[in-house]
Amino acid sequence: MTTLMALTLCGLVVGLGLALVVREFWPSHARAGDAIENLAPRNLIFRGSEEAVPTSWSEKMGSWSSQHLSNLPGVTTPKADLDLLGISTTRFYTDKTLWALIGLVFPGLLGLFSVVLDLPLPWPVFPLEGIVLALLLWHVPNQRVRNRARDARRNFAFATISYLRLVAIQRLASTGIVASMERAASVSEAWMFLRIREELRLARYAGLTPWATLDDLSDRLKMPELREVADITRLAGDGAGVTGGLMARAASLRDRMLTVEQVAAAKATTAMQIPTAALIGVLLILLIFPAAVSLAS
Known part of the structure; x- marks a missing residue:
């Protein structure tokens, strides 16, 4: 396999992965027939009932993850936040699984590029990086849900x-x-x-x-x-x-909410004092340094 063919293959794999990720997060419009069918009383999901049966591959993946991974040590499901935002548990674990897969595959793609470009990088580094990155990205949906909630x-x-x-x-x-x-x-x-x-x-x-x-x-x-x-x-x-x-x-x-807002505003103002002082210090250095160099020379 020539270098051009290897680079083309790597580009196709990366493009396919990016297309799948964009397709998953891209907002889509439901068909009118499906929307009317979902309004039927038998399809309504009331509080305390089970979630709808997954149909797409992403929903099945999220359903499997929620059933087999939610009980693992260190894995938490923010049920109150999800209920507040109207996000199903299946959708939440679908996002977590996709983020983890991205973290797991991305170092492998880098390793493939390093092989194609003949860079002296040890191959065991990439699987370890993939596992670490997957564990880190696994918690990204938790932080997003927490901030939105x-x-x-x-x-x-x-x-x-x-x-x-x-x-x-x-x-x-x-x-x-x-x-x-x-x-x-x-x-x-x-x-x-x-x-x-x-x-x-x-x-x-x-x-x-x-x-x-x-x-x-x-x-x-x-x-x-x-x-x-x-x-x-x-x-x-x-x-x-x-x-x-x-x-x-x-x-x-x-009054209680206004007090909380005022305290948050005061903290934000205090936090801005340090960057402002650092910026002023840098400007003073830029102004004084040329004059000091001229005097020293």
Whole structure:
């Protein structure tokens, strides 16, 4: 095999791998027939039910990984974060497996290029690098989900403040507490309100109280703000007049969130002082150094 043929083969392998990775992460549109079929009641996945049967090769790979690798020591599944973001466990482990495969294959491709280019590199280095890189990239989806969930919880907390105020406004119109909670959740089409609306709908069908459902949702999503909503609406369900309490709790949550934002802003400002001082020092050196060299010469 000539050098040109080897380089062409390596380029084809790398291009195929990149094409598969891009195809996996590229957003796609579902066909209208499949979307309508998924809306059928038999295809709806309710809370506590099993996930849908995997059909594509990537879903099967993620399903196998979640079944056989999730119980290994050191492997954690952020169930609360995945539930908050609406990501299935199969999809999460599909991403983890793809990242690990990329880390495992990439050093091998480098080793193949080194053989083609006749570089004196020891071959045992590449398998070891592949294993280490695969272990590192295995945790990349965990960090991505953690960061997205942190931002989602902050947005959800601010939405909770608006939701409490909307419930209080409905109560001022002499609306029942259950109807007030459902109408307040129907005001906005934001994903936070859609999540609350879906939980209230499921609670109505299951014969549960809305505050019990929000309490359970708070535990599953690790959202203490929802627990406060559940506590104060539970008082209203017991016959207490809590309209003023709803507004007061919303104001308390708002002040707490603003305090957290101010502390974060202060930390960011403090963290910027060191790079700013280093930049000023470099500029001073650039200004003083030529003059010092001229005087010394």
